[in-house]
Amino acid sequence: MDAVFADFSTNPAQLSNAVVTHHRCGIAPSHLALGAGGYIKVDFTVDGREENDEAVVTVTVLGASAPMDVLLNGKALAEQLTIPADGAHSDPQDIVLSAPGELLAIGANVLEVRSPEGSDTLLRLRAVSVVPEHESDAAERARAARAANRSVIAFSAEVRSPGATAWQPAPRLLVHIDMGERAMPAHLAWRGADGSEAAIGLRADLTGFLGHRRTADGAVTEYRGSLADRWTYPEGTTAARLHRFSTEEGHGGTWYPSGELRLLLDDGGAPVERVSWTDRRSTTASVVLSSADRPDVRKPTGELRDITRTVVGIEASDEFDAAGEVAENLLSKSRSKWLGDGDSAVLDFTLAHPAAVTVYRLTSANDAPERDPEEWELQGSHDGGRWTTVDSRTREHFRQRYETKEYAVVSPASYAHYRLSITDNHGSEQTQLSRIQFLTAESAAGQVQGAADFTGYRTSLGGDPVGYRGTTVPGPWSDTPGGQEGQETGQALQNLLAGDLGETARGLDDAARLIGKLAAYLQNS
Incomplete structure (x- = not known):
């Protein structure tokens, strides 16, 4: 079999007979940094081998390694492996594993290196290789646990x-x-x-x-x-x-x-x-x-993410509690509404964690167009006391009932509190809305802006x-039971690691195989 090698100590990575994808992985100048639940997949091809041929898998780490799982074609070669630190600036250290011949397939193979869910230490990968057994010696492996403290x-x-x-x-x-x-x-x-x-x-x-x-x-x-x-x-x-x-x-x-x-x-x-x-x-x-929190550094992809569900508190200057027309209805997808006395109103929202709202949506209620807001300001605050206007609107009209209108925020910034201050409606002594939604832009790396x-x-x-x-190390991380925001439905899309493929395609057949592999990855993505 041809040797497989992925060296992450350079940028771009040096790859031989390998295509690498990654998830929850930071690309540092001299290594890859995997957070809890992060992994890399090394896709390689075995053109031919003897029936009993075995291979040696070497994973090179920097410093004290996080617990590590290593799988070949879905079968575990190691689970929860760690290697202790050796000095303040540890040299790269090798974890060497044996891959039985029966786990290798003629054709496509996948080697996975994973940082288990719940790990509180980064896994820093310097290189990964798969070579025939006679080309590598076994290395000592050890288990270690990082003592926790009340920090x-x-x-x-x-x-x-x-x-x-x-x-x-x-x-x-x-x-x-x-x-x-x-x-x-x-x-x-x-x-x-x-x-x-x-x-x-x-x-x-x-x-x-x-x-x-x-x-x-x-x-x-x-x-x-x-x-x-x-x-x-x-x-x-x-x-x-x-x-x-x-x-x-x-x-x-x-x-x-x-x-x-x-x-x-x-x-x-x-x-x-x-x-x-x-x-x-x-x-x-x-x-x-x-x-x-500088959106000019990580350019938005144009995709919006609804964060309305992260609202943990809402207060209104007035609401019709007896009729059930309260401010909490603004967060519901049902055709309920909020109604308050007066031609002006203040609605305060507290998020579970600060976020930069880049777009918000307002939905008109079921009746009385004269109760629709006409002029308002959207304000943000870090502490709920001092407010900064991030968007303002005048002469707004809803053309029909339950119409949703979308507004781009003029001055987005990360705030924990947002206030919709309605200063006028269309002539009624009461003001109403059916729904409000807050959305934020995703960064080019697939994370909310602010990393x-x-x-x-x-x-x-x-x-x-x-x-x-x-x-x-891009979050969210699954350090706590049940995970954080990254435990949403579905798995995050894997990212293709940029690499120097010069050593991968050594001939026309290899080039065709590599192009097919990349095409399959892009199609599945």
Whole structure:
């Protein structure tokens, strides 16, 4: 059989007798990073072999590997395999497996490498190969489990203006920063996408913090908090603004893998764009997210995703509760309606997690066209207190009952709260609607806009600063029972890995086979 090889340490990947597809996989400069439930499939061909020929499968990983499943043509070669780390900057390490001859088929074969659902560690793949048995030696395999700790922390927060005596409640602060060293933060500073800033020092026992913050409009306050809850990751992170990165450090002009960074910092305001911290081991790091909530970085595909079902709270300035014509009906697909007194009204919606609404739809109710909204504003807010207008409409008309009209948002940005402020209708003393829908644009990578990579630096106690960079591992991840949003009906489309195919098609027959394989992939997609 011809050797099969896929080297992910270069861009594009170097492929020999292989076509690679991937799912939930980040493409870093020197490896592929698989999150929980992620996998690659290596499609290769065996032209001929002896009946008892065996093959050796080698999977090369960087650093401490996540649990790994390896399957050949649907049959498991290994399940839940791990390999321990070897030093701070581990060299590539090989996991070598035997593939019995009876598992190999003449013609098409598929090798799968999977990061199991529920894994809390990234699987970083450097290379995969399948070669005849005599070309490879066996390597030691080991199982290891990453000890969990209570590293997800929620604080009840308060603020106080300089010179004031009374503290005022503020949104809770949720923190989880893990560079794989199990060292809790001692100091934190961050900047929000709206220009707000904060810096805090945490108590040694993590029961509270003290610091200061500046709001987006420049107001300065004291800032303090007390421990409200604490969980073992991934508990406490559901629907939170969690980032996961496959990271590298720069030494002498060369980048080395440096493990995974999980970053979660939510103060109830705008998503963070810069975070700096020092942990209990005196390791300092500072990162700036390169594309957080910037739709110009990840271009939209034009496909829209309805996120109305993520609304977890709705309030109306008025509603007819006795008649059942309440604001909650706006989220229903049935031909019910919301009705309120007055020629104006305010409808507030809270999402389970922040999202950039790029399109919204309004559906007229069953009767009385004079109750239809004519003028309104759609506003967004990070905290439910300060509002920013993202779209406004005047002189709008619904031509018929139960007509749905779609509106593009002029200034989309990620918000946790949205408000439809109706300022006038068509002459009635009551205002009504049948339905409202919120939609967001998908990015070119198939994820909701807002994913980010980062660049920065880090330094250890007594050491010199070194470059620090990270590649987003695309979510959602299935770290919690039942999964997160990625557990929706159907499986995400696999992605074809770009690669240098020069070594794959070594003749006309090979080229024809490869083209057929690619055509089949595109047809099935």
